Amino acid sequence: MEKKESPALSAADLGYKNSKMAKQKKVKKVSLSILKTARDKKEEQSFFYLKHAYDNKLKSEGEYDKMIVYMSGGAIVLSVGFIKDLVNVDESVGLWCLFCSWAFFVLALLVSLYSHKVSADAWDEEVAYWHCELNNKKHSESEKSKLYVWLTGNCNKLALLLLFSGVVSLIVFVSINIH
Secondary structure: OOOOOOOOOOHHHHHHHHHHHHHHHHHHHHHHHHHHHHHHHHHHHHHHHHHHHHHHHHHHHHHHHHHHHHHHHHHHHHHHHHHHHHOOHHHOOOHHHHHHHHHHHHHHHHHHHHHHHHHHHHHHHHHHHHHHHHOOOOOOOOHHHHHHHHHHHHHHHHHHHHHHHHHHHHHHHHHHHOO
């Protein structure tokens, strides 16, 4: 049997095939590079968006606490200072509504103050967690941290409820006694 030899490829043919393969590899590398760059860019945009959203959340929570304090404190000052101009306190009915409103405002201030302290403690826990994370030490998310987050959220809701109750009590007192 006679062996058939494959025709020999010229150097030009080999160069053509090698350059074609090289171009395919280069295109593949460029495509992967573009995909990686797009993914990195998307991750970077996502990171900045999340950071911006988180910063806005923190700012909003800080403003919320300030508003509760300003409104409660202002309501106490204004009601103590000007209630005598609106209502004759000596002849007023339902004085307990006035005292309840003041108690609600004071409680709203105290709860807001406590909420601020608990929030600071929660941040201390968060810093401790990330300090351990960055230094490759074991640190699990503690139950204490979860409790702080729960307390902060509920204290903020309670402060708003107390503020609202104080406003309603003050309005009821004034509306009953206005002449």
